[in-house]
Amino acid sequence: MEASNPLIKVTSPSFSRHPDLVRSLRDHFPRAVVNSDGIRFQGEALQDYLADADGAIIGLERVDVPLLDACPKLRIVAKFGVGLDAIDLKACKARGVTIGWRGGVNRRSVSELVLSFMLGLARNSFQTARLMRQGEWRKEGGFQLTGKTVGIIGVGHVGKDLVQLLKPFDCRILGNDILDMNEFYQEHGVIEAEKAEIYTRSDLISLHVPATPLTHHLMDASVFKSMKSSAFLINTSRGEVVEQQALKRALMNRQIAGAAIDVYQSEPPNDKEFLTLPNLVCTPHIGGNANEAVLAMGRSAIDFLDAYFGATSV
Numbered sequence: 001m002e003a004s005n006p007l008i009k010v011t012s013p014s015f016s017r018h019p020d021l022v023r024s025l026r027d028h029f030p031r032a033v034v035n036s037d038g039i040r041f042q043g044e045a046l047q048d049y050l051a052d053a054d055g056a057i058i059g060l061e062r063v064d065v066p067l068l069d070a071c072p073k074l075r076i077v078a079k080f081g082v083g084l085d086a087i088d089l090k091a092c093k094a095r096g097v098t099i100g101w102r103g104g105v106n107r108r109s110v111s112e113l114v115l116s117f118m119l120g121l122a123r124n125s126f127q128t129a130r131l132m133r134q135g136e137w138r139k140e141g142g143f144q145l146t147g148k149t150v151g152i153i154g155v156g157h158v159g160k161d162l163v164q165l166l167k168p169f170d171c172r173i174l175g176n177d178i179l180d181m182n183e184f185y186q187e188h189g190v191i192e193a194e195k196a197e198i199y200t201r202s203d204l205i206s207l208h209v210p211a212t213p214l215t216h217h218l219m220d221a222s223v224f225k226s227m228k229s230s231a232f233l234i235n236t237s238r239g240e241v242v243e244q245q246a247l248k249r250a251l252m253n254r255q256i257a258g259a260a261i262d263v264y265q266s267e268p269p270n271d272k273e274f275l276t277l278p279n280l281v282c283t284p285h286i287g288g289n290a291n292e293a294v295l296a297m298g299r300s301a302i303d304f305l306d307a308y309f310g311a312t313s314v
Contacts, residue, residue, distance in 0.1 A: 006309050007031050009050055012059030012080045013038040014294055021298035028306050050074060055309065057301045060267070063087040068095050076308045078301035081288060082106055082157070085211040085238065100304025104157030109293035110236050111161040114206050117260035117281065118145055121204065121232045126281045145169050151202030153195060154209035154237065155181050162206060163188050174198045199226045204234065211238035219243060224250035232258050236287040239264040248274045262287045
């Protein structure tokens with residue numbers, strides 16, 4: 001590494017497409033390389049790309065033992081985003097690789113998308129708009145979000161922000177988290193509930209949990225059977241949290257009214273039958289991708305790199 005000019009490589013296409021972020025990064029690190037071709041790096045291709053990097057800005061790519069072993073020069077991984085489930089923190093620590101991460105930096109971007117899903121699902125605007133494009137005039141206006149029961153599983157940065165956004169709608173909010181959130185619940189009128197209660201009583205359920213062994217396929221066939229037939233599921237967390245085939249069957253059999261998802265078991269998804277179900281709304285992982293969030297995440301990553309290499313060069 002050139003002490004005053006480390007080689008930084010960016011894997012994230014979203015960061016690499018943003019001219020302000022690229023300009024700012026190169027102001028700090030003139031040798032920086034960005035992923036201007038929009039490549040989805042993985043496996044050996046990711047290892048080859050980062051092999052000579054001193055630092056990296058990582059999006060959804062997996063940072064694991066094979067990658068770290070193939071990239072011995074890598075000293076810091078700055079996270080463009082908030083999820084750490086794809087990063088082997090133990091392996092990074094063992095090799096002295098610093099993780100630059102700031103939680104909740106894109107919370108409003110995600111919570112606004114969830115609110116838009118809730119309103120669109122409740123008022124049936126997604127489906128009636130689709131039918132209008134097909135020439136069908138169907139006046140089915142759904143129900144008001146106001147006063148309904150909303151279940152939030154995972155009351156972290158995004159879950160808390162969603163509670164704030166829902167205040168004007170006077171919803172009955174059921175919350176569940178593995179951490180003690182009693183103080184927040186009491187302050188904001190959230191009712192603490194077991195997952196089973198959320199499944200059976202909610203009109204809309206929104207997931208805001210990381211991908212861990214505890215949350216893998218949290219929403220499976222048995223859960224969908226327990227939900228109201230009029231209920232909707234929203235997932236903007238991680239694709240692995242929902243058993244996709246079980247959701248597909250639940251939607252096809254009308255066990256639940258519908259779902260809106262922004263994340264998938266594999267991305268981009270390839271099950272066209274699933275993606276074109278009439279009671280499914282699907283977006284291409286844009287939850288944390290509002291322009292303001294992209295800027296905030298990118299600047300956060302640059303700040304971590306700047307602090308690290310500024311400190312190590314002194």
